[in-house]
Amino acid sequence: MKKGIILLLMISVASFCVFSGCSKEQASGKIISVATDATWPPMEYVDENKKIVGFDIDLLNAAAKEGGFTVEFKNTAWDGIFAGLGAGKYDAVCSSVTITDDRKKTMDFSVPYVSIGQTIVVKKETTGMEELSKFEGKKVGAQIGTTGAIEIAKNKNITLKTYDEIGLAIEDLAKGRIEAVVCDNPIAANYALLNPKYKALLKIVGEPFTTEEYGIAVKKGNKEVLDMVNAGLAKVKEKGIDKELEKKWLR
Amino acid sequence: MAKINNKTKIEVTDGVLIPARDDSAIFSAWRISFYGAISALILLPVLSPEPYKDILLFVPDGVLRTFEVTVLSIIFALFIGLMVGLGRISRFSIINKICTVYVEIIRGIPLLVQLFYIYYALAKFVKIMDITAAVIAMAVCYGAYISEIFRAGIQSIPKGQMEAALALGMTRSQAIYKIILPQTIKVVLPPIGNEFIALLKDSSLVSILAVSDLLRRGREYASTSFFYFETYTMVALIYLILTLFFSRLVAIMEERMKTNVDQS
Numbered sequence: 449m450k451k452g453i454i455l456l457l458m459i460s461v462a463s464f465c466v467f468s469g470c471s472k473e474q475a476s477g478k479i480i481s482v483a484t485d486a487t488w489p490p491m492e493y494v495d496e497n498k499k500i501v502g503f504d505i506d507l508l509n510a511a512a513k514e515g516g517f518t519v520e521f522k523n524t525a526w527d528g529i530f531a532g533l534g535a536g537k538y539d540a541v542c543s544s545v546t547i548t549d550d551r552k553k554t555m556d557f558s559v560p561y562v563s564i565g566q567t568i569v570v571k572k573e574t575t576g577m578e579e580l581s582k583f584e585g586k587k588v589g590a591q592i593g594t595t596g597a598i599e600i601a602k603n604k605n606i607t608l609k610t611y612d613e614i615g616l617a618i619e620d621l622a623k624g625r626i627e628a629v630v631c632d633n634p635i636a637a638n639y640a641l642l643n644p645k646y647k648a649l650l651k652i653v654g655e656p657f658t659t660e661e662y663g664i665a666v667k668k669g670n671k672e673v674l675d676m677v678n679a680g681l682a683k684v685k686e687k688g689i690d691k692e693l694e695k696k697w698l699r
Numbered sequence: 700m701a702k703i704n705n706k707t708k709i710e711v712t713d714g715v716l717i718p719a720r721d722d723s724a725i726f727s728a729w730r731i732s733f734y735g736a737i738s739a740l741i742l743l744p745v746l747s748p749e750p751y752k753d754i755l756l757f758v759p760d761g762v763l764r765t766f767e768v769t770v771l772s773i774i775f776a777l778f779i780g781l782m783v784g785l786g787r788i789s790r791f792s793i794i795n796k797i798c799t800v801y802v803e804i805i806r807g808i809p810l811l812v813q814l815f816y817i818y819y820a821l822a823k824f825v826k827i828m829d830i831t832a833a834v835i836a837m838a839v840c841y842g843a844y845i846s847e848i849f850r851a852g853i854q855s856i857p858k859g860q861m862e863a864a865l866a867l868g869m870t871r872s873q874a875i876y877k878i879i880l881p882q883t884i885k886v887v888l889p890p891i892g893n894e895f896i897a898l899l900k901d902s903s904l905v906s907i908l909a910v911s912d913l914l915r916r917g918r919e920y921a922s923t924s925f926f927y928f929e930t931y932t933m934v935a936l937i938y939l940i941l942t943l944f945f946s947r948l949v950a951i952m953e954e955r956m957k958t959n960v961d962q963s
Contacts, residue, residue, distance in 0.1 A: 526922075527918055527921075527922050528922075528927070530925055531921075531925070534925070550923070592915075592918060593918075593919070593923055597922075597923070598923055601923075609829075609909045610911075610915065610918075610919050611909045616819070616909070619822075620909070623826060624826060
């Protein structure tokens with residue numbers, strides 16, 4: 449009986465720690481928690497030391513240094529990352545988020561910090577398929593909820609397959625289970641040009657067919673965090689740190 | 700083995716409740732949840748078409764896909780289950796070993812890992828398309844569980860039945876197919892119905908293989924529209940209605956079987 453009570457106490461203490469852990473640090477003391485889906489190389493990914501690294505990470509850390517706040521990154525699955533933002537589980541999302549009008553309805557964005565476009569990745573042996581419309585009647589993959597998936601879904605004749613992570617879509621493409629993958633051009637370049645496993649198998653076709661800008665998303669109306677992030681980003685741009693980071697990660 | 704008589708029934712407690720008509724507590728609980736879920740599914744889109752009606756229009760092919768995976772999986776799982784169940788009581792020790800090892804291995808690996816394994820790991824050797832991979836994984840996994848039901852069912856038939864059949868001059872396999880299995884079917888049907896419902900629910904796991912089932916359709920809708928609460932409410936309601944519908948179907952089947960037994 450006594451043992452049971454002690455066990456119960458331990459469980460309740462443990463669960464208290466767990467639950468209280470999620471609710472503290474809401475932008476107070478100039479620490480902001482930022483969600484990122486670290487499966488999107490080279491923008492944000494987990495390196496071999498299990499650390500989250502990438503262009504976005506460096507950029508926001510630089511902005512934090514300039515703006516006088518600290519950033520705590522949380523690796524969060526993309527599908528649901530904006531639900532967590534709305535629920536206040538973290539203060540911002542810095543995860544290659546394209547600023548779109550639809551998204552602006554449910555969240556606020558910082559100033560844009562980099563421009564990209566959607567690109568088609570295919571297998572090396574695929575020829576003459578340089579536009580999305582050529583893939584009508586075929587299976588094309590993208591990560592769920594990304595602008596790439598939204599672009600594919602616009603053409604009803606293409607069978608869209610949505611993956612939890614872009615890496616799984618790329619793997620399916622390499623295995624020949626889908627005909628193409630649509631994703632942001634830095635990510636496409638990372639897989640098709642740099643990745644030792646895929647660069648011999650995959651290639652990028654055509655030019656990026658959209659123009660998009662990444663922004664850092666905050667909960668609708670969270671002006672405090674938005675101003676902090678924007679001030680930091682402004683200084684980063686002023687000093688040209690963003691250009692240096694683009695050179696480091698995106699060239 | 701405990702002493703077994705003719706009324707032996709296999710009790711499965713971790714599945715859904717089977718709402719038999721003579722069990723009034725569960726039956727009324729079933730009615731409340733089933734009709735409640737159906738009216739919610741109809742009322743929500745009527746009262747607020749944006750976004751509930753859009754969600755309802757977005758997911759139907761996902762429901763079909765879920766059905767497709769579930770039905771194909773259960774058919775293969777039943778086949779595997781029967782074969783392995785018979786193997787588990789085989790007198791040939793090698794067959795017996797193989798079947799037992801299969802059950803041990805499969806039941807020790809989470810279904811989600813098996814799905815990943817068949818789709819992504821085995822892709823190194825064979826190219827399996829998504830639905831095929833999903834069906835193989837689910838059938839292999841549930842086959843192991845169902846084989847245990849078959850084994851228990853066969854072993855619940857009194858030994859005297861087999862002895863009598865052999866005494867009448869039947870071979871062992873004749874006795875199994877003509878005497879033992881027909882009686883087993885009645886015993887195992889309720890737990891197998893349970894497994895079917897469990898499989899229907901677990902089929903939501905295949906969305907991880909980019910199969911556009913009900914859950915993935917819901918996730919696709921939610922991830923671009925940001926109506927998370929509304930979308931997952933609808934998805935949950937549809938799953939609930941499906942499982943409740945089938946649990947009642949299993950109960951009806953069970954009731955039919957009972958009268959069938961009483962008459963004979």
